Amino acid sequence: GAGVSQSPSNKVTEKGKDVELRCDPISGHTALYWYRQRLGQGLEFLIYFQGNSAPDKSGLPSDRFSAERTGESVSTLTIQRTQQEDSAVYLCATRRTVSYEQYFGPGTRLTVT
């Protein structure tokens, strides 16, 4: 597709369950980011992938959060044993190596009940 896509667009889950969020990058974009946006808040950096380099995981809030990406392909963000405070919109963004602009997907709205 032409842009970054994310699925699902909405996810409602029960506290304690695991969830997996997916991001499909723009073709050729080597860098991929995950952000969390809580209601009324700014974007909180979670993790950054650049090609085959080791990811920058410095923003992951706890060991319940993990993400994977193989090469320049799809990325998945997994949240284990979800808590109510995990409720947020999770945004994915991708960027070409030679560009400074991040292109954002529409986000996945996660609600933990």
Add this chain to the structure above:
Amino acid sequence: AQSVTQPDIHITVSEGASLELRCNYSYGATPYLFWYVQSPGQGLQLLLKYFSGDTLVQGIKGFEAEFKRSQSSFNLRKPSVHWSDAAEYFCAVGAPQKLVFGQGTRLTINP
């Protein structure tokens, strides 16, 4: 440490009026500066960016921003707003590899 402050959480202006959204930053070197807009239910879209050179930068949708090093500011302006400008606006600062975003300013347009 890098930080971005957008002092105004919510601003309301009348259609046709001028607009200025404030952004102040803290950064250890010459920063890369960005403004993004987020329309309801949509992802973020880049409005404009500053890396170096002319401190007044033009963006899409008639927006401009001015980098003032002495004030550590990068305020966004538009001379005449349209109802379609109602959205959330985010200022971001940092290196290209990693950006820090402000809390956002919600813009409401009165008809």
